[in-house]
């Protein structure tokens with residue numbers, strides 16, 4: 001007899017979906033969320049490409065960062081006091097852009 005379909009993998013995928021929808025996974029492990037390489041926002045609904053816009057820093061990927069580095073876009077955002085961009089998506093209740101950057105590993109504490 002044949003080996004049939006890889007039943008085990010199907011089962012695993014289903015379990016992962018169940019766990020995610022049950023809200024047991026931390027937000028940054030949700031598979032349908034994306035990390036913004038500019039501001040470190042972890043809940044971009046679309047990947048940072050193809051003119052998708054980060055609701056946090058407002059970077060339009062492929063446009064805002066065309067010809068410049070993500071670091072330069074980030075520096076400009078920070079120079080404007082790191083405002084929340086989207087009028088439609090609300091920031092997390094305790095949102096702090098600087099902590100978000102640190103948690104994403106984009107800012108290393110200054111050494112003296």
Ligand SMILES: [Zn+2]
Nearest residue numbers: 036039054057
């Ligand atoms: Zn962003």
